[in-house]
Amino acid sequence: MKNKHAYQIANxxxxxxxxxxxxxxxxxxxxxxxxxxxxPAEYQFILGFPAWFFYSCIVGVLLMAFLVFIIVKxxxxxxxxxxxxxxx
Numbered sequence: 001m002k003n004k005h006a007y008q009i010a011n012x013x014x015x016x017x018x019x020x021x022x023x024x025x026x027x028x029x030x031x032x033x034x035x036x037x038x039x040p041a042e043y044q045f046i047l048g049f050p051a052w053f054f055y056s057c058i059v060g061v062l063l064m065a066f067l068v069f070i071i072v073k074x075x076x077x078x079x080x081x082x083x084x085x086x087x088x
Contacts, residue, residue: 006079013076020071024064031056 035052046054
């Protein structure tokens, strides 16, 4: 019965991870193809990078690192995945 609870926690954490991946892809795709579809002569630049690249790749990586850190600290639990000696 104890293993069932551990698998439920692991399943919930896997779903959170999948949600983060989907969010990351939507963020990247939205900025890369949303802002990047303009004529290159009309691009706006931020710190020397085209705005689409800056938001999709640079801000996206920083945002995802922050989100992963916060979510792991708040929602993930440290659980043993191996069986105890007396549980056989």
